[in-house]
Amino acid sequence: MSKITDVLSGGSAEEDRLELAPDELAWFDEHGESLPFRLPDYYAGLIDPDNPDDPVRKQAVPSVRENTVQPYELEDPLGEQRYMPVELLIHRYRSRAVFLSSGTCAMYCRHCFRRNFTGTPLQPSIDQIERAAEYLGSHPEIRELLVSGGDPLVLPLRILEAMLSRFRSSRPDLVFRICTRVPVVLPQGVTDAVVQLLSGFREAGIYVVTQYNHPVELSGESLRAVHAFIDAGIPVLNQTVLLKGVNDDEDALADLMNALVRNRIVPYYLFHLDMARGTSHFRVSLERGLRIYAVLKQRLSMLALPEYCVDIPGGGGKVSLSGNGIAARDGSAYVLENREGQRLSYEDPGEV
Numbered sequence: 001m002s003k004i005t006d007v008l009s010g011g012s013a014e015e016d017r018l019e020l021a022p023d024e025l026a027w028f029d030e031h032g033e034s035l036p037f038r039l040p041d042y043y044a045g046l047i048d049p050d051n052p053d054d055p056v057r058k059q060a061v062p063s064v065r066e067n068t069v070q071p072y073e074l075e076d077p078l079g080e081q082r083y084m085p086v087e088l089l090i091h092r093y094r095s096r097a098v099f100l101s102s103g104t105c106a107m108y109c110r111h112c113f114r115r116n117f118t119g120t121p122l123q124p125s126i127d128q129i130e131r132a133a134e135y136l137g138s139h140p141e142i143r144e145l146l147v148s149g150g151d152p153l154v155l156p157l158r159i160l161e162a163m164l165s166r167f168r169s170s171r172p173d174l175v176f177r178i179c180t181r182v183p184v185v186l187p188q189g190v191t192d193a194v195v196q197l198l199s200g201f202r203e204a205g206i207y208v209v210t211q212y213n214h215p216v217e218l219s220g221e222s223l224r225a226v227h228a229f230i231d232a233g234i235p236v237l238n239q240t241v242l243l244k245g246v247n248d249d250e251d252a253l254a255d256l257m258n259a260l261v262r263n264r265i266v267p268y269y270l271f272h273l274d275m276a277r278g279t280s281h282f283r284v285s286l287e288r289g290l291r292i293y294a295v296l297k298q299r300l301s302m303l304a305l306p307e308y309c310v311d312i313p314g315g316g317g318k319v320s321l322s323g324n325g326i327a328a329r330d331g332s333a334y335v336l337e338n339r340e341g342q343r344l345s346y347e348d349p350g351e352v
Contacts, residue, residue: 026064035115055214066278077274079315089132102150106186113274137170148179175205187225199232237268250295272310286348
């Protein structure tokens with residue numbers, strides 16, 4: 001086994017604690033052009049170095065299994081390129097759009113669905129922001145803008161403020177959702193200046209959307225970062241991704257959802273894993289995911305129960321698995337009905 005600091009320059013004391021297993025070490029020899037590796041010292045400190053199946057480690061440390069691409073896995077699993085009327089702006093659903101504000105993250109999650117974009121040093125140009133703002137201004141049916149990426153909270157604050165200000169000037173009624181894992185993986189990045197900047201956009205509505213996937217991520221430091229937003233009048237929602245070997249367990253998910261509610265974070269979505277390239281080792285079968293969710297429905301209050309959803313590959317849109325989204329099933333072949341009333345085929349590839 002080799003330590004992470006044998007492959008990274010400038011390793012920290014936290015990184016020195018982590019030794020690479022053979023499948024992890026092989027990634028550093030063979031990763032090529034895949035999603036880069038970045039592990040903040042803070043998040044590394046949550047890893048139990050004596051547990052090879054540690055749920056934080058699996059999300060953060062790459063494995064050579066990422067180099068195995070299944071036939072059903074896609075470069076653009078949500079078909080976002082099909083719905084990009086101007087650069088960096090995705091308009092898939094009538095009432096909301098997504099702006100890809102950055103190609104960089106504080107940590108590159110190994111289950112990332114936007115790995116064809118994430119990991120680049122992209123920052124939006126003035127021209128790209130302007131064109132997106134003009135589109136938003138001419139489409140009043142868009143009520144909410146998800147500011148995503150990458151991660152918007154890794155941007156220089158002057159760029160983030162200019163971007164949000166321009167979007168609000170084009171649409172004073174536009175609600176913002178700031179989609180970020182910074183409070184989870186690098187809570188030190190939630191500074192007073194960040195909170196103050198975002199709180200300046202509360203008038204028309206602004207939400208922070210995080211991604212906690214396991215109870216161990218809810219550390220005191222992380223919760224202090226989240227509470228800073230909440231105490232400043234910015235609600236925090238959470239989207240969890242169902243991940244094999246990380247949280248595919250009723251007890252872990254129930255503990256997570258209850259802890260979120262206890263800390264004033266709304267458990268918003270539980271997402272079935274998208275069919276992104278190199279992520280099959282994280283895949284839970286849809287059948288097992290439904291069994292897990294059935295247990296959660298029995299054990300959790302409606303306040304603590306997230307909506308279980310899957311995205312139809314290629315751009316078919318989000319389908320709720322919590323209610324009547326499954327129209328028919330024949331073994332691993334499902335007919336799913338999205339929110340627009342379209343019935344679409346979904347072939348569950350199962351688990352590797």
